[in-house]
Every structure is written in structure tokens, then in C-alpha cells.
Amino acid sequence: MASSSSSSSSSSVAVLGLCVCLVLISPAVSLTCTSQIFKSNRTFDQCVDLPTLDSYLHYSYNATNSSLSIAFVASPAKPEGWIAWAINPTGAGMIGSQALIAYKSNHTAVVKTYDITSYGSVNESKLSFETWGLIAEATSNGSLIIYGSMKVAEKAEKLNQVWQVGSEVQDGKPRKHAFLPQNVKAKDTLVLEKATATSPSPSPSPSPSPSHSTSTPEKGGQSSIKSNNLSFFFAFILFISAVFFS
Ligand SMILES: *[C@@H]1O[C@H](CO)[C@@H](O)[C@H](O)[C@H]1NC(C)=O
Ligand SMILES: *[C@@H]1O[C@H](CO)[C@@H](O)[C@H](O)[C@H]1NC(C)=O
Ligand SMILES: *[C@@H]1O[C@H](CO)[C@@H](O)[C@H](O)[C@H]1NC(C)=O
Ligand SMILES: *[C@@H]1O[C@H](CO)[C@@H](O)[C@H](O)[C@H]1NC(C)=O
Ligand SMILES: *[C@@H]1O[C@H](CO)[C@@H](O)[C@H](O)[C@H]1NC(C)=O
Numbered sequence: 001m002a003s004s005s006s007s008s009s010s011s012s013v014a015v016l017g018l019c020v021c022l023v024l025i026s027p028a029v030s031l032t033c034t035s036q037i038f039k040s041n042r043t044f045d046q047c048v049d050l051p052t053l054d055s056y057l058h059y060s061y062n063a064t065n066s067s068l069s070i071a072f073v074a075s076p077a078k079p080e081g082w083i084a085w086a087i088n089p090t091g092a093g094m095i096g097s098q099a100l101i102a103y104k105s106n107h108t109a110v111v112k113t114y115d116i117t118s119y120g121s122v123n124e125s126k127l128s129f130e131t132w133g134l135i136a137e138a139t140s141n142g143s144l145i146i147y148g149s150m151k152v153a154e155k156a157e158k159l160n161q162v163w164q165v166g167s168e169v170q171d172g173k174p175r176k177h178a179f180l181p182q183n184v185k186a187k188d189t190l191v192l193e194k195a196t197a198t199s200p201s202p203s204p205s206p207s208p209s210p211s212h213s214t215s216t217p218e219k220g221g222q223s224s225i226k227s228n229n230l231s232f233f234f235a236f237i238l239f240i241s242a243v244f245f246s
């Protein structure tokens with residue numbers, strides 16, 4: 001953030017105030033994923049706008065039986081390409097990833113599992129953990145969605161997630177993706193927050209940033225957090241106006 005030394009102190013204060021407001025409202029307001037509604041009417045406890053490749057993860061974690069249920073939304077690099085979401089139980093990158101990869105085959109979206117052992121070819125195979133309910137769906141705007149559930153390590157608190165998009169599938173095999181910065185950076189930690197599905201979450205004051213800064217509950221507390229932060233924002237703007245224009 002560049003700060004110009006020549007700017008007057010009053011505008012610096014206003015800019016600083018605005019920055020503070022933006023930081024306070026951004027976790028609740030800026031997420032695209034909260035507006036994504038699934039045709040199947042499936043719902044999830046949390047969602048996150050992943051930091052690269054215009055990708056989104058919706059998820060519910062059930063700590064009682066260590067199961068994670070997800071919907072991953074992304075657009076292939078080309079219409080005939082593929083999208084992938086993976087957990088890497090052994091490292092942070094692509095190698096070792098236990099991947100769900102979706103693409104269109106004969107105009108129908110399909111999803112398959114791959115144990116990624118090399119940067120070269122990938123072969124369909126079972127994953128190192130149990131999966132069920134894997135379904136792929138194509139949307140009218142060219143995105144693909146992967147739905148599925150999987151068993152995660154007992155008492156896991158976070159997972160290494162990896163995602164990717166590619167442009168080509170040949171003989172049922174996803175071909176190499178690009179290695180641009182946005183492709184290489186497509187990995188992150190997924191924090192498994194315990195589901196608080198039905199308890200209403202009161203948030204009387206501007207809430208502190210959640211531990212995983214970009215994820216947000218999809219229902220319950222969401223709208224109240226948003227409106228609290230928004231009213232705080234407008235109160236702050238009124239305050240700024242009162243200070244500088246009266
Ligand atoms: C495509 O549409 C889905 C809903 O059908 C939406 O969630 C997604 O964000 C859209 N993707 C893009 C790239 O606009
Ligand atoms: C999803 O919900 C809408 C509105 O409640 C309903 O009209 C539609 O039939 C539902 N779709 C499915 C697949 O259940
Ligand atoms: C979590 O899994 C347990 C065991 O299968 C089940 O009894 C419980 O209802 C599940 N919780 C949710 C929120 O789905
Ligand atoms: C765990 O609980 C979820 C939600 O109740 C259920 O859908 C799933 O089948 C359960 N998984 C296992 C492995 O028991
Ligand atoms: C593609 O789908 C059509 C219609 O479902 C079917 O007749 C055809 O055999 C399929 N082609 C391949 C290569 O699977």
C-alpha cells in the first residue's frame with residue numbers, strides 16, 4: 001500500500017479510516033462463493049473463494065465420523081479441458097495429491113480419482129482414503145462442479161488442498177496444465193472448522209477475523225455478520241463526514 005508523503009493529514013486519516021472499514025467488512029462481503037447456489041439445492045456449512053484460478057470450495061466437515069463433503073467450482077482452461085481438486089496427505093504440492101478430476105466426456109461431465117505420483121502422465125486410480133458420492137456437473141456458463149464426500153484423518157484440524165485447471169483431455173487422461181504463477185500457486189491450507197450448523201451465531205460487535213481468513217459460514221451467522229459490518233461501515237462514514245464536513 002503506497003502512502004504519499006505529500007498528502008494532507010486529513011485525507012490520510014480518511015484513507016486510513018476507509019482501509020480499516022474495508023478490512024472489517026471484506027471477510028463477509030467480498031466472497032463470491034456465498035452467492036453460488038447449486039441446482040441440486042445442496043448446501044454446505046462453509047465456503048471459500050480460493051486465491052487463484054477463479055475457483056471456489058464449499059464444504060461441510062463432520063468431526064464425529066471424520067467426513068468431509070465438498071463442492072468444488074471452477075472453469076477448465078478451455079471448454080474441452082479439466083478441473084481438479086485434491087487433498088495432499090503427505091505434502092503441500094502436486095506430488096502425492098489425491099485428486100478428483102472432472103471433465104466433459106461425450107458432452108457429459110464425469111469425475112474420476114487419481115493418485116498423482118508424477119508431473120508427467122496421470123492414471124486413474126483409487127485414492128488413499130475412502131470417497132463416496134462423486135458427481136460432476138456442467139453449468140451453463142462453462143464451469144464444472146465436483147461434488148463428493150471423503151474420509152479424512154481422525155481429528156484432522158487442517159488439510160493441504162491443491163486445485164488446478166487444464167485445457168486438454170486425451171484418451172480419457174487429463175493433459176498437463178500450464179505452469180503460470182496462478183497455476184503454481186494453486187495450493188492452500190483448508191482449516192476444518194467444526195460445524196455449528198444450527199446454532200444461531202450472535203455477533204454483536206464487528207467480529208474478529210476468523211482463523212481461516214477467507215472462509216465463511218454459508219448460512220446462519222452469515223447475513224447477520226454482514227449487516228453488522230455494513231451498519232458499522234455506514235456509521236463510520238457518517239462519523240467521517242461529520243468530522244470533515246461540519
Ligand atoms: C458459473 O455459474 C455458477 C452457477 O451456475 C457460478 O457459481 C459460477 O461462479 C459461475 N462461474 C463463472 C466463471 O462465472
Ligand atoms: C430447488 O429448490 C427450488 C426452490 O425451492 C425448487 O423449485 C427446485 O425444484 C429444487 N430443485 C431440486 C433439484 O430439488
Ligand atoms: C455426523 O456424523 C454422525 C455419524 O455418522 C451423524 O450421527 C451426525 O448426524 C453427523 N452430523 C451432521 C451435522 O451431519
Ligand atoms: C458420516 O456422516 C455423514 C453425515 O451424516 C454421512 O453422510 C456419511 O455417510 C458418514 N460417513 C461415514 C464414513 O460414516
Ligand atoms: C456418446 O453418447 C451418445 C448418446 O448418448 C452415444 O450414442 C454414443 O455411443 C456415445 N459415444 C461414445 C464414444 O461413448
Ligand SMILES: *[C@@H]1O[C@H](CO)[C@@H](O)[C@H](O)[C@H]1NC(C)=O
Nearest residue numbers: 116117118120121122123124
Ligand atoms: C500410467 O500408465 C501408463 C501405461 O500403463 C504407464 O506407462 C505410466 O508410467 C503410468 N504413469 C504413472 C504416473 O504411473
